Amino acid sequence: MSSLRAKIQDVFNEPACEQNRGKDAKARKEGCSKPLTPGAAAGGCAFDGAKIVLHPITDVAHLIHAPLACEGNSWDNRGAASSGPTLWRTSFTTDLTELDVVMGQGERKLFKAIREIKEAYGPPAIFVYPTCVTALIGDDIEAVCKRAAEKFGLPVVPVNAPGFVGSKNLGNKLAGEALLEHVIGTVEPDDAGLYDINILGEFNLSGEFWLMKPLLDRLGIRVRACIPGDARYLDIAGAHRARAAMVVCSTALINLARKMEQRWGIPFFEGSFYGITDTSDALRNIAELLVKQGADPEILGRTEVLIAEEEAIAWKKLAAYRPRLAGKRVLLNTGGVKSWSVVHALMEIGIEIVGTSVKKSTVEDKERIKQILKDDNHIFEQMAARELYAMLSEHKADILLSGGRTQFVALKAKTPWLDINQERQHPYAGYDGMVELVRQIDLAIQNPIWCQVREPAPWDCQPAVGEELPRTKSENVTLHAVQEFSGTTAADFGEC
Template sequence: MSSKPKIKDLLDESACEYNKTKKQACNAPRPGATTGGCAFEGAQISLFPYADAAHLVHGPITCLGSSWETRATKTTWPGRDLTRMGFTTDVSLNDVIFSGEEKLVKAIDYIMAHYAPTAVFVYSTCVTAMIGDDIDFICRQGAEKHGIPMVPVHAPGFVGSKNLGSRLGGEAALQHLVGTLEPETTTPFDINLIGEYNVTGDMWQYRHLLDKLGIRVLATLSGDGRIKDIRCAHRAKLNVIVCAKSLVSLTRKMHEQYGIPSISLSFYGKRDTSKGLLAIARALGDPGLVARTKKLVAYEEARLEERLKPYRDVFADKKAVLNTGGNKTWSIAAALQDLGLEVVATAVKKATGDDRARAREYLGEKGVLMMNPGVEQARLIDEKGAHLLLAGGRSLYTAIKKGIAFADVNQEKKKSYGGYDGLLNLAEDLKNALENPVFKLVARRAPWQK
């Protein structure tokens, strides 16, 4: 029996309110859709932070370049961190003709003999999907032989975008891992964090606050996660989608199968961190927990405001342009507003309908939602008189040409900006950028140039 998910069902997501009003499904494949990241990459982003699992790419070795250490996810895994390893079957022309299944079996045996993971994710790629290698059969055979979960991930790049690939990764985890093990203990306040990948340690900026409130993170998908924990995720009392709306299909199905309700929130900025903590407490339905949360929020906000005082004058009357993707189009915008900056434009090309609606809510009617940021951001910097550009590394040259400050807020960044303490990290980095004379100096013409 094949475990291939029905792509059409994932595209027409009933839990997405914006999908109902569109003639074409969200993330439907179209020419050029994979230039910003294909489905294979999206699936790996969803699952790769499981450091105790081996991630085996069944395809040409070139696909491994899009997989190893896809994002700088941090982990406290005490053993060998397998996210630091790149595993591939290195499918060649002969394998295309005669099948690569034998190679896949040998690769799994090799991984088990040398690395002893707690699970193996096997990712199909464009080539192996087209030649029809049966990774479901190989994974069932491998699981029986080695006694651990072998998870086939059907997310070849050609099926669609990175966003769709994240859903496919979630489908694989739900079908093959969730509900396959019982937790040793449960509490009334067990939650799952869904779509939290712990990039640069974001989760650690707020998890200690959950611990203070007595809220236990039973499982994560997948930041600093453990295979054992995600197998027990069906016993949680609440699913918390942390920004990544691409996994709404997963939470809907967990509600249908296990009765677990879900909420969606962000831990970027003061306002959203406070709202998020209170939303979790209220969703768990305990008045005592809500009261404790309000008290903790008030304490943390007062502490944060005191520490932000030195930065307020630096950010007064400053304008920013934000060019990033997905939930960051609005979550980082909210954090910037909490610091006192005016966000005059944000890029929404890679955002969902829900993300765009939230971006409009935060920026107001005067804010610009950029659909073609590569072309628009330079013009808007001039028109709006922006002082700061926040984007990925490729946009640094735009900031240099315009002589304004720049900050990298993509996954390549080295610091976490999540939670209350993360907002302080963001404030320090933006202060340093705004006060750094290099951006104005490097934009000047040489003395001998007219």
């Protein structure tokens, strides 16, 4: 437990964070994460955060050393995708019972579970996650993992991030520390080159990374490790031989990027693949870092040619949506990198942003939003469901972009809604992703169902006795569609 406490203190003292550097020594050790309220989920615990970062490593067996519910409530909580291995989709847990806890059988049961996974699946590595119960009873996870690794001849990685130690963001960083301590640098690749990069904080949600990889391939840039999206254990183990790195979500793995720069001299920058301009800037920054690291400067010219070609194609596709979406008002209830990157992307095509949440955003994210919107009135830390409903029901926004938790608020307010968080079904990264995002917004706003649900219900406008009930607009539209299809005329149906 003392080693865990030291790790947490080290993670809070993050010199790569500009805001943290401006604090005194005492305030820096307290970190930026808000303290948890007892009994509150606070958007996820440290165990949840560690699982989010490491679970998309596709060929690894992820073993949860805890009662069954800990794994059941956290499994498959993100829509990450794999291009190959499916072992990560299998749920492993030691399923501790009350008797195991009372009799002190936790460590023995963990060792047995590791052996069974090794014999049945033969993975390249096993990640072991303790949770609140096993941390509180004092199971020595690191000792068991070390003994199992020696016994079975494969890496067994302890991910020491039980839920009670802090927030989800802290769990993200502790997962990065586990990779630094036990994985990265343990394998020497035999094909290292001058055009190898790492991408950190990219989760490949709905296959978004696959929209960017072909662009990098065309430039001759190889992604040695994408952590964690669609990752393989050996790729991450050899990630220390990359020449440059891009951090997509700074709140998650900024500590990993900074320490990899310190240990192996891998420079990094923070960027985004959301929106045409941000995608182009990201490609330019990658090329410039590689040139500084010894790559041929001709890659800068090839990058500009690629950007010009892809931007021309994307803008041509978006031209059809401009007149349909110009002046439409969007409300974003999300956080993190999306709080500013998606805002910038939508404003590029003339969509008005009436508000964006910054609940899970860093100080740097908030500064970017202020520079983009030029108005603090459109930025809110948190909006209660009642306030969100009032804003939507008063038609202050034409569509809500958020996660699944607030979709029913939008539906109750009879307002279009689009999923922008990790549960989404469509990739929105890169040039093609931007076109898809705009297409989905257009489909949601222009859906004829909204005209129908906003009309008064038939029982709210009953006619007087003997008076014919008037048809609604939607009934007229349907009637004319039937007429065109069947070849009949309006006279056959009476006046519309």
